[in-house]
Structures are given as structure tokens and as C-alpha cells.
Amino acid sequence: MMTLLAHAKINLYLEIIGNRADGFHELVMIMQSVDLADRITLNPLNTPNTRLLCDHPLVPTDHTNLAYKAVMLLQKRFPHRTNRYGGVEITIDKKIPVGAGLAGGSSNAAATLFGLNVLWQLGLTRIELQELGAELGSDVPFCLAGGCAIATGRGEEIDSLHNTPKLSAVLAKYTSLAVSTPWAYKTYRQQFEHTYLPLKDTASLEERQARVHSGKMVGALGTHDATAIGRHLRNDLEKVVLPAHAKVRQLKETMAAQGGLGTLMSGSGPTVFTLTETPDQAQSVLQSVRQQISDPDLQLHLVQFTSQGIRQES
Ligand code: C5P
Numbered sequence: 001m002m003t004l005l006a007h008a009k010i011n012l013y014l015e016i017i018g019n020r021a022d023g024f025h026e027l028v029m030i031m032q033s034v035d036l037a038d039r040i041t042l043n044p045l046n047t048p049n050t051r052l053l054c055d056h057p058l059v060p061t062d063h064t065n066l067a068y069k070a071v072m073l074l075q076k077r078f079p080h081r082t083n084r085y086g087g088v089e090i091t092i093d094k095k096i097p098v099g100a101g102l103a104g105g106s107s108n109a110a111a112t113l114f115g116l117n118v119l120w121q122l123g124l125t126r127i128e129l130q131e132l133g134a135e136l137g138s139d140v141p142f143c144l145a146g147g148c149a150i151a152t153g154r155g156e157e158i159d160s161l162h163n164t165p166k167l168s169a170v171l172a173k174y175t176s177l178a179v180s181t182p183w184a185y186k187t188y189r190q191q192f193e194h195t196y197l198p199l200k201d202t203a204s205l206e207e208r209q210a211r212v213h214s215g216k217m218v219g220a221l222g223t224h225d226a227t228a229i230g231r232h233l234r235n236d237l238e239k240v241v242l243p244a245h246a247k248v249r250q251l252k253e254t255m256a257a258q259g260g261l262g263t264l265m266s267g268s269g270p271t272v273f274t275l276t277e278t279p280d281q282a283q284s285v286l287q288s289v290r291q292q293i294s295d296p297d298l299q300l301h302l303v304q305f306t307s308q309g310i311r312q313e314s
Contacts, residue, residue, distance in 0.1 A: 001044070002115045003313040005037040006107035007306060008096045009142060010169065010266040010273050013217045014235040016188060017208065018196035024138070024154040025185055026197075028214045030161075030221070031139075033146045034169060034303040038104065039093040039313070040067070040111040044119060049087040050075075056094040058178075066109035067092065069136050074116050077132070081120045088116065097299065099178025101267030102171070103139040107309065110143035114310045130158065139267075146309020148221060150214065164221040164305075167229070167261070168282035171301040172251055172289060173271040179241055184268035187240040226277050230261030233275070241269040248272060254292050258285040279304065 013030035020026050045051070050071045052061045059065065063072065067090050075082040090112060096104035113133055117124045124132070126144060133140030138155035148164040151157065197208050213234070220228035242249045248270045256263040260274035260281065276282040282302050290300060 001314075002042045002119060004040045004042070004111040004115050005308075005311040005313055006040050006096075006111035006143070007033045007146060007309055007311070008036045008102040008104060008107060008303075009033055009139070009309075010102065010171070010271075011235055011264070012148075012221075012229065012233055013214050014237060014267070015212060015214060016192070016196075016236045017212065018198070019189070019193070020154060022154070025189070027152065027155050028212050029151040029155055030148070030214060030217055031142045031151055032148045032164075033306045033309050034171070035306045036096055036102070036171065036301050036303045037311075038096050038108055038111075040108060040115065041091040041093075042112065042115045042119060043089040043091070044085060045087040045089055047087055048082070051087070051089040052092070053089065054092040054094055056092075056098065058098040059092060059094055066105040066136055066140075067112040070109040070112040070133075071116065073132060073135060074113070074120070074122070078120070078122055081122060085120050088119070097171075097173045097175070097271065099180075100173050100271040101179065101181075101265065101269045102271055103143055103267065106137045106139035107143040109133065109136050110140050111310045113140075114144060115312070118312075130156070143309045147307040148305070150218065161218065161221055165224045165226060165229070166305045167226060168276045168279045169273045169303050169305075170255070170260070170276070170282050170286045170289065171266075171271055171273045171303060172255060173299055174247060174251070174295070174297050175299050176297050177245065177247065177270050179245070179269045181268040184237050184241055187244075188237060191240060192236075226261055226275075230275055233262040233264040235265050235267075237268050238265045241265060245270055251293065251298070255285070255289055258288045260285050
């Protein structure tokens with residue numbers, strides 16, 4: 001048996017560059033792990049079955065769950081090992097909000113890959129695990145890497161940033177509200193395709209270099225300039241999600257008025273976060289938001305940046 005913590009991520013930066021030949025979007029993102037985590041327990045079974053248990057009503061327990069898909073992927077790729085070790089029962093203790101833009105499902109898949117690599121003695125390197133993870137979802141490789149990283153391509157190419165500051169954040173999400181990631185990207189394409197760079201055009205490389213703006217955020221992270229980090233937060237998907245969800249727009253306005261370093265939607269939303277330098281400042285932002293929005297549907301979490309994506313507990 002093995003227990004793992006699977007951490008959530010927030011996007012400090014998400015810039016959409018253009019279309020890719022595979023139908024996805026070419027992105028530049030900066031992702032950061034936070035210490036809000038699901039607990040994943042892997043129990044080897046003597047039978048070849050895969051079983052998934054989770055008591056959260058919105059989490060599927062069948063083959064559509066990304067953690068379940070992770071098992072199926074390894075079984076398909078390494079049939080000899082699977083025959084030798086049998087199946088596995090995965091129990092997910094869900095703490096990360098679902099459909100939230102926090103990579104909850106992806107981190108569960110990452111933890112499953114990480115754990116089964118050990119339990120089934122597959123001997124895969126982290127790079128190999130990340131390549132497998134990319135087949136499950138664009139955010140899975142980052143969830144395996146953890147910490148702070150630049151993610152390019154469709155989000156699966158990870159360059160870790162080291163020695164970045166450990167800030168705090170308040171995460172806010174309306175429990176009953178979820179945003180579909182495919183919907184967010186599709187809507188963005190409908191509205192902004194005319195701004196996309198023609199990636200196949202060789203001349204576009206220079207244009208691309210001139211138009212990708214993540215350098216300032218990378219610089220701010222490198223110099224631990226918390227004010228600049230707050231100033232350079234960016235998420236292009238806000239342009240389609242905020243107009244479609246007035247509640248999220250108002251939430252962002254309320255949070256931004258509480259004096260943190262900066263406020264942004266994470267991923268395809270609808271989670272909104274405010275960064276602060278210290279946990280005490282985050283606590284004060286959390287209390288102010290709670291006073292101003294008394295809606296019990298609004299869940300608030302105080303988190304710290306962490307350098308870990310997946311952590312083995314036992
Ligand atoms: O990779 P993942 O399964 O998380 O992506 C979910 C959906 O988000 C994709 O099916 C696609 O519609 C959209 N997406 C995209 N470009 C990316 C990542 C995701 O268009 N780089």
C-alpha cells in the first residue's frame with residue numbers, strides 16, 4: 001500500500017500564442033504548486049481489476065477518471081509487469097475543488113503514475129513518466145514536476161524554475177460553479193483567432209519572440225520581487241470566462257480590492273486567487289472576502305507555494 005499527496009497548481013501566467021497542428025493551443029504558462037492536496041492511496045489487488053473509490057459526488061469512479069486512465073495506460077504499455085503484480089485499488093480523498101482550474105484531476109493521475117512506477121517496479125525516470133503523463137492531459141507533466149515551472153507547447157513541456165519565492169495565496173471558488181476547459185479554449189479561439197501567430201510560418205519566430213510576454217514574470221520570480229510578480233500576473237482565458245460568469249468577475253473585483261499583491265483566475269477557472277507575501281496577510285484577505293461575500297457556496301482556501309508536486313507519505 002502507498003499513500004501520496006497530490007498537490008494543486010495555480011497559473012501565475014497563461015498566454016495563448018496560437019493554434020497547433022494537433023488541434024490544441026500553443027501556450028506559454030507559468031505554473032506553481034500549492035499545498036492544497038488530495039490524498040491518493042494505492043492498494044495492490046491480487047486480481048487484474050482496477051477499482052477507484054472517491055466519495056466526492058462530482059468525481060467519476062469509472063474509466064473516465066484520469067487516475068483510472070493512468071492505470072490503464074501503464075497496463076497497456078507494460079503488460080508483463082501488470083500481469084505479475086495484478087490490479088490496484090485507488091482511493092481519492094478529495095480536497096482540491098473539482099472543475100476549478102487547479103489541475104485536481106491531473107495531479108491525481110500524476111500521483112497514480114508516480115506510485116505505480118514504484119509499486120510495479122517499472123523503473124521509469126521522471127522524464128519518462130512525464131511523457132506518459134502528457135498522453136493523459138496537458139497538465140499532468142507539470143503535476144509530476146511540481147514547484148514552479150514554465151510550461152510551453154500545449155503545456156506539457158516543462159522547464160523548472162528554481163529558487164523562486166514562497167508566497168501565500170487565497171483561493172476562492174464557488175462550489176456549484178465549474179468551467180469546462182475545452183469550452184474555454186474553443187470560445188477563446190472563436191473570439192481571438194485573428195490575433196494568433198501563424199506558427200508554421202518560419203518568419204514568425206521573431207514575431208513570436210517579440211510577442212511572448214512571459215519574460216517579465218520570469219524575471220520577477222528570479223529576483224523575488226513580490227510586487228512585480230503581482231503586477232505581471234496574466235491569464236488570457238479570463239477574456240472569455242469572466243464575461244460569461246458575472247459571479248466570477250465580481251469575485252475577482254472583490255478580491256483585488258483587498259490589498260494583496262495581485263489577483264488572477266487560475267487555468268480555465270473559475271477559481272480566483274490573490275497572492276500575498278505572508279500567511280497572515282492571506283488570512284486577512286480571506287477574512288475580508290468572507291465578510292463581503294457571505295454566500296455559503298463560496299469556498300476559500302489559504303495556501304502556500306510548495307516545491308513539491310507529488311509527495312509520498314507512506
Ligand atoms: O490536455 P487537456 O485534456 O487538459 O485539455 C483539455 C482541453 O483543453 C483540450 O481538449 C483542448 O480543447 C483544450 N486545450 C487546448 N490547448 C491546450 C490545452 C488544452 O486547446 N494547450
